[in-house]
Amino acid sequence: MSAQxxxxxxxxxxxxxxxxxxxxxxxxxxSNYDHWVFAWSGGKDSTTLVTLIxxxxxTGQIKHKPKTIDVLIxxxxxxxxxxxxxxxxxxxxxxxxxANVHKVVAEMDKRFMVYILGRGVPPPNNNTLRWCTxxxxxxxxxxxxxxLFNRYGSKMLSFVGVRxxxxxxxxxxxxxxxxxxxxxxxxxxxxxxxxxxxxxxxxPILHFRTCVIWDWLQIYAPSKKFGNWETQLLAExxxxxxxxxxxxxxxxxxxNGCPLASKDVALITILKNPYWHYLKPLLNLRVIxxxxxxxxxxxxxxxxxxxxDGKLAKNQNRMGPIALKFRLEFLKQILQIQREINDHAxxxxxxxxxIINSDEEARIRHLIEIGTYPNGWEGSEPMADEYFDIHxxxxxxxxxxx
Ligand code: SF4
Numbered sequence: 001m002s003a004q005x006x007x008x009x010x011x012x013x014x015x016x017x018x019x020x021x022x023x024x025x026x027x028x029x030x031s032n033y034d035h036w037v038f039a040w041s042g043g044k045d046s047t048t049l050v051t052l053i054x055x056x057x058x059t060g061q062i063k064h065k066p067k068t069i070d071v072l073i074x075x076x077x078x079x080x081x082x083x084x085x086x087x088x089x090x091x092x093x094x095x096x097x098x099a100n101v102h103k104v105v106a107e108m109d110k111r112f113m114v115y116i117l118g119r120g121v122p123p124p125n126n127n128t129l130r131w132c133t134x135x136x137x138x139x140x141x142x143x144x145x146x147x148l149f150n151r152y153g154s155k156m157l158s159f160v161g162v163r164x165x166x167x168x169x170x171x172x173x174x175x176x177x178x179x180x181x182x183x184x185x186x187x188x189x190x191x192x193x194x195x196x197x198x199x200x201x202x203x204p205i206l207h208f209r210t211c212v213i214w215d216w217l218q219i220y221a222p223s224k225k226f227g228n229w230e231t232q233l234l235a236e237x238x239x240x241x242x243x244x245x246x247x248x249x250x251x252x253x254x255x256n257g258c259p260l261a262s263k264d265v266a267l268i269t270i271l272k273n274p275y276w277h278y279l280k281p282l283l284n285l286r287v288i289x290x291x292x293x294x295x296x297x298x299x300x301x302x303x304x305x306x307x308x309d310g311k312l313a314k315n316q317n318r319m320g321p322i323a324l325k326f327r328l329e330f331l332k333q334i335l336q337i338q339r340e341i342n343d344h345a346x347x348x349x350x351x352x353x354x355i356i357n358s359d360e361e362a363r364i365r366h367l368i369e370i371g372t373y374p375n376g377w378e379g380s381e382p383m384a385d386e387y388f389d390i391h392x393x394x395x396x397x398x399x400x401x402x
Contacts, residue, residue, distance in 0.1 A: 018212045022204045023061050029202055031064035033157035038071040042087035046161030047234055048213050049205050054097050055227045069099040072144050074137040078112045078255035080266055085351050086233030104140035108363055112136055113356050117331050118367030120321030121374050123259040123289040149198040156199040163205050239269040257285030278344040281337045288333055295384035297326040303391025316391035319384045320377050324368050331364055
């Protein structure tokens with residue numbers, strides 16, 4: 001039985017063909033919308049999308065110019081510095097071309113460091129505690145989109161930089177994973193969470209291969225003819241340094257020391273560039289995040305606790321938040337990392353990092369002072385490294401022998 005042929009079955013798409021498919025899809029669909037919104041993570045795919053579309057509008061290949069173009073970028077307060085600096089440069093260029101750029105940030109108590117150190121919630125992990133992406137990236141973007149919808153009063157069109165390549169399209173796979181190499185944290189989840197009652201979605205680079213992305217970012221976008229886009233810092237964040245080819249390194253971009261990535265490839269890659277070497281203390285963030293998960297710093301439920309419906313909770317004796325006094329110690333360590341980097345940055349006229357600003361530090365200290373814990377925890381629970389009776393959720397108790 002022969003396989004069913006489709007657009008991508010026979011041969012690889014060239015750069016020009018990839019761009020033409022994008023132009024055709026935008027011209028066919030986007031002209032029905034007066035208000036376009038871009039979900040921009042600052043990574044390679046969504047940067048390609050927004051800079052390419054703006055260029056194609058300028059060159060007249062995209063026929064329809066909407067009334068408004070809003071570009072939303074989530075400031076996770078933990079972005080890799082070259083990526084953040086690159087996004088700042090490109091933001092200015094977008095504004096010069098008439099776009100509204102909105103940096104959206106989570107409300108104070110939900111920000112990465114405030115949530116961990118102020119409230120005591122351990123760093124996210126890939127299993128049961130994946131709280132970060134939605135809280136620090138997706139929800140702020142969704143809130144801003146709702147505000148834009150209320151202002152414009154008509155359905156918008158969201159451009160999402162999801163890119164799966166030809167093989168994934170052929171296989172019918174559209175993975176939304178944030179943990180694979182080469183992905184941008186949050187973009188896939190944003191695709192899933194755009195509220196279709198306020199905005200339709202368009203993914204015009206779904207078919208782009210990695211080489212098309214890098215041809216655009218490294219060759220065409222920075223050229224005068226195609227817009228002089230400042231994409232160099234972005235390429236460096238992915239490893240373009242001297243002979244290195246970013247497409248081979250294929251780093252996954254996201255937060256400094258992302259606790260969900262098995263290895264901090266993006267940061268390690270950036271550190272190979274002598275200019276960014278002063279960021280080396282950031283490697284210690286992962287060491288601190290690992291420590292925060294250890295029983296000796298956390299509380300544990302004694303056992304026997306019940307849900308609101310009176311039934312024994314499933315997860316008896318579970319470990320919980322970081323105890324107050326240790327949060328202060330971790331805060332001190334992270335501020336020390338920040339100070340060390342910024343002392344060097346100021347001395348050498350380089351960009352500074354901003355992991356915990358003064359408002360966030362004050363808020364963290366206040367939350368610790370008033371004894372803030374996550375819901376369901378009081379702070380009177382025993383430390384997790386103490387001996388304890390093991391409670392089963394069927395009511396059985398295995399007494400500690402100590
Ligand atoms: S990069 Fe890592 S820490 Fe940051 S939001 Fe994504 S998964 Fe969470």
